[in-house]
Amino acid sequence: MNSSIGADLLKKISSNRARVGVIGLGYVGLPLAIAFAKAGLPVTGFDIDNDKVDAINAGKSYIKHLPAAQIREITDRKNCSATSDFTRLHAADLVVICVPTPLTEHLEPDLQYIKSTVALVAEAVRRGQLIVLESTTYPGTTREVILPALLEKRPDLKVGKDFFLAFSPEREDPGNPEHSLANTPKVIGGLTKDCAEIAGALYQRVTPNLVFASSPEVAEATKLLENIFRGVNIALVNELKIVFDKMGIDVWEVIAAARTKPFGFTPFYPGPGLGGHCIPIDPFYLTWKAREYDCATRFIELSGEINRAMPEYVVGRLAGALNKVKKSVGGSKILILGFAYKKDVDDDRESPSWKLLDLLKKQDAKVDYHDPFIPKLKKTRSYDFTLSSSPCTAASVAKYDAVIIATAHSGVDYELVGKNAKLIIDTRNAMAGVKGVKATVVKA
Numbered sequence: 540m541n542s543s544i545g546a547d548l549l550k551k552i553s554s555n556r557a558r559v560g561v562i563g564l565g566y567v568g569l570p571l572a573i574a575f576a577k578a579g580l581p582v583t584g585f586d587i588d589n590d591k592v593d594a595i596n597a598g599k600s601y602i603k604h605l606p607a608a609q610i611r612e613i614t615d616r617k618n619c620s621a622t623s624d625f626t627r628l629h630a631a632d633l634v635v636i637c638v639p640t641p642l643t644e645h646l647e648p649d650l651q652y653i654k655s656t657v658a659l660v661a662e663a664v665r666r667g668q669l670i671v672l673e674s675t676t677y678p679g680t681t682r683e684v685i686l687p688a689l690l691e692k693r694p695d696l697k698v699g700k701d702f703f704l705a706f707s708p709e710r711e712d713p714g715n716p717e718h719s720l721a722n723t724p725k726v727i728g729g730l731t732k733d734c735a736e737i738a739g740a741l742y743q744r745v746t747p748n749l750v751f752a753s754s755p756e757v758a759e760a761t762k763l764l765e766n767i768f769r770g771v772n773i774a775l776v777n778e779l780k781i782v783f784d785k786m787g788i789d790v791w792e793v794i795a796a797a798r799t800k801p802f803g804f805t806p807f808y809p810g811p812g813l814g815g816h817c818i819p820i821d822p823f824y825l826t827w828k829a830r831e832y833d834c835a836t837r838f839i840e841l842s843g844e845i846n847r848a849m850p851e852y853v854v855g856r857l858a859g860a861l862n863k864v865k866k867s868v869g870g871s872k873i874l875i876l877g878f879a880y881k882k883d884v885d886d887d888r889e890s891p892s893w894k895l896l897d898l899l900k901k902q903d904a905k906v907d908y909h910d911p912f913i914p915k916l917k918k919t920r921s922y923d924f925t926l927s928s929s930p931c932t933a934a935s936v937a938k939y940d941a942v943i944i945a946t947a948h949s950g951v952d953y954e955l956v957g958k959n960a961k962l963i964i965d966t967r968n969a970m971a972g973v974k975g976v977k978a979t980v981v982k983a
């Protein structure tokens with residue numbers, strides 16, 4: 540460690556005197572704040588959403604897979620709390636930024652949350668602080684956006700000597716019981732070696748496995764590669780689903796057989812489209828940045844095109860199946876089963892169910908949804924539907940002309956659905972192996 544200020548910060552971290560400030564207490568920031576608090580570091584959580592701040596300070600959870608007992612890991616400890624008072628950032632030695640990085644309407648990076656957060660951090664930046672960006676973004680954000688904003692307010696400070704800056708992508712997979720922060724390697728890219736070392740000392744407190752990248756750009760690009768890899772492979776199986784179906788071959792059976800190969804194959808599964816805050820969005824951060832270098836990103840664009848076409852494909856399969864019983868989509872009663880973007884989570888961001896609902900409504904279908912984790916649909920940037928989750932009982936399911944399984948939550952009684960529905964459009968292979976099915980099942 541070249542910097543004496545950095546050496547002091549390392550000592551503060553190892554003796555639990557360094558305060559962590561986590562900005563953005565959502566799916567990523569809240570579990571991270573809990574992990575740091577559990578590790579014995581004093582933690583202040585920051586969010587602009589007062590409801591979240593109040594919930595945490597009252598020991599309540601607002602994320603399904605994080606029980607309130609875990610929130611109390613923060614609130615029961617001395618020196619840990621949440622706030623929307625950003626002047627308290629000055630007291631934080633280690634600032635971790637976990638705010639959203641969505642896309643604009645034109646599929647371009649929307650850095651407004653990062654920029655407004657950095658403006659607040661810049662007001663408080665001082666000697667002896669480490670700032671880490673965790674939000675997924677394009678290569679160059681930490682160096683080209685964060686660093687100049689901090690230096691503009693404090694031109695007297697030198698990065699790597701007076702204060703420290705790094706990027707460390709979040710690999711949180713909400714609701715995954717096998718992989719959590721504690722057993723998932725954490726990639727770190729510092730602006731300087733000292734920046735990386737201090738960020739490593741922080742993350743070592745919550746995860747044993749650190750991977751040092753040579754720069755923030757490498758770490759930023761690593762996260763994008765991981766998510767582009769998923770997006771492209773999901774597009775591939777979505778395309779194969781359509782081709783194989785025309786040939787009378789079930790893609791799910793093909794994937795099950797292919798995955799028995801012990802090397803060189805990773806299974807990905809088709810579905811009604813991409814959802815969540817990562818896979819549908821992150822690839823376009825690279826596409827946008829690549830334009831600056833006159834580079835085309837054809838793979839990424841093509842996979843986005845295929846994945847975005849999936850809700851239309853599902854509605855087409857529904858229309859075809861209804862046709863066979865002399866019905867049209869218009870006027871039919873449809874139940875969308877599962878609204879979250881993936882099973883067993885309460886997150887409906889970018890869920891393809893929104894698009895399905897929109898397409899069906901535009902064709903004058905009468906649409907309800909059932910999701911045990913999403914009692915009501917809240918207005919989003921793109922959609923505004925006033926709907927509450929409908930029951931999924933034998934009598935209610937029997938009323939619908941078709942049930943579209945958009946998300947296969949574990950708690951749903953698929954035997955009941957299979958026995959009582961007339962027609963099931965199954966986008967998740969949820970009906971495979973279900974006994975006593977009387978409904979017509981169409982995979983889509």
Ligand SMILES: NC(=O)c1ccc[n+]([C@@H]2O[C@H](COP(=O)([O-])OP(=O)(O)OC[C@H]3O[C@@H](n4cnc5c(N)ncnc54)[C@H](O)[C@@H]3O)[C@@H](O)[C@H]2O)c1
Nearest residue numbers: 563564565566567586587588637638639640656674675709
């Ligand atoms: N959700 C995931 O599974 C996941 C996984 C890996 C990476 N990421 C990335 O992590 C980042 C955060 O995602 P998330 O899912 O936690 O989002 P989220 O929407 O659940 O949480 C973000 C939080 O930031 C708060 N916020 C917004 N602007 C703020 C500001 N200026 N100051 C303080 N707080 C502010 C919001 O109120 C919200 O509570 C994104 O870049 C995302 O791509 C998410």
